[in-house]
Amino acid sequence: MAKSVLSDARFHSEEAAFEYVEAQLWPNGPVCPHCATAGEKIGRLKGKTTRHGLYKCYACRKPFTVRIGTIFEDSHLPLRLWLQAIHLLCASKKGISTRQLQRMLGCGMKTAWHLGHRIRHAMDPGKASPLGGAGKTVEADETELTKSRKSKRPAGHRRGDNMRVMSLVERGGAIRSMTLDHSAMGVIYKHVHKDSRLVTDKAAHYKFPPVASHESVDHSKFEWARDDVHTNTLEGFFSIFKRGLIGVYQHMDQKHLDRYLAEFDFRQNTRAKLGIDDAQREAIAVQGMKGKRLTYRASGSAEA
Numbered sequence: 582m583a584k585s586v587l588s589d590a591r592f593h594s595e596e597a598a599f600e601y602v603e604a605q606l607w608p609n610g611p612v613c614p615h616c617a618t619a620g621e622k623i624g625r626l627k628g629k630t631t632r633h634g635l636y637k638c639y640a641c642r643k644p645f646t647v648r649i650g651t652i653f654e655d656s657h658l659p660l661r662l663w664l665q666a667i668h669l670l671c672a673s674k675k676g677i678s679t680r681q682l683q684r685m686l687g688c689g690m691k692t693a694w695h696l697g698h699r700i701r702h703a704m705d706p707g708k709a710s711p712l713g714g715a716g717k718t719v720e721a722d723e724t725e726l727t728k729s730r731k732s733k734r735p736a737g738h739r740r741g742d743n744m745r746v747m748s749l750v751e752r753g754g755a756i757r758s759m760t761l762d763h764s765a766m767g768v769i770y771k772h773v774h775k776d777s778r779l780v781t782d783k784a785a786h787y788k789f790p791p792v793a794s795h796e797s798v799d800h801s802k803f804e805w806a807r808d809d810v811h812t813n814t815l816e817g818f819f820s821i822f823k824r825g826l827i828g829v830y831q832h833m834d835q836k837h838l839d840r841y842l843a844e845f846d847f848r849q850n851t852r853a854k855l856g857i858d859d860a861q862r863e864a865i866a867v868q869g870m871k872g873k874r875l876t877y878r879a880s881g882s883a884e885a
């Protein structure tokens with residue numbers, strides 16, 4: 582029988598957890614987070630009372646660990662618990678609920694909630710540069726998240742109150758999803774490179790998009806695909822996201838929707854079909870923990 586991944590030392594020993602995270606964030610050895618010094622001027626502090634993974638920089642004379650400047654910095658939780666939570670989120674195609682995390686990690690509800698959302702935040706690669714470009718095709722599509730029929734709607738709920746999501750995918754490249762607050766065209770302006778070829782359904786939603794060319798299929802005329810003009814990649818993605826919403830998360834607060842989308846985008850962009858296994862996906866997620874600390878605060882945390 583193959584060895585269970587859950588028996589790996591990084592999930593059980595704090596020392597192994599530090600070694601694992603250091604290998605991901607410092608592939609060429611420790612780097613001082615205060616002055617960027619690396620190499621011989623970094624010393625390892627060892628001793629019975631010394632904290633795990635403690636180093637000293639002999640250039641700026643400050644001590645540090647790999648947690649500084651990452652999402653782990655403000656946390657008092659053992660690193661091995663973080664790695665367990667990251668692994669669970671990376672390996673679960675439809676996500677993992679706060680309650681499930683709480684039960685599996687044996688931690689409190691609030692801790693599980695914060696862990697989940699910080700990891701989702703770290704999975705977001707950022708949305709600064711547009712998708713597509715010359716010779717590239719970008720699919721765009723929208724979807725509405727309807728509440729399950731079992732859940733009670735608040736009085737005065739209208740169809741327009743449903744949360745809306747818009748996703749873009751560069752064919753052969755990355756997917757990018759976001760809450761749709763305003764018009765789909767606003768998203769195209771901001772997130773699609775002007776030299777791209779754009780493929781959508783519902784042509785009426787996308788009048789004169791600022792791209793090199795635009796083709797669409799008309800679902801209202803029972804046309805779903807014409808050669809490579811289709812939005813099937815996104816239809817498939819929406820279907821996984823909705824199964825996660827109904828089966829796992831049950832409720833997503835609008836103000837946290839973008840973080841859930843980042844989680845599903847992350848798994849889609851590192852999916853098994855691209856030759857990435859659960860362990861590699863986890864390593865990529867850990868690499869993303871760097872530099873995410875301040876922006877998480879700025880985005881505002883609150884109880885769900």
Ligand SMILES: [Zn+2]
Nearest residue numbers: 613616638641
């Ligand atoms: Zn230093």
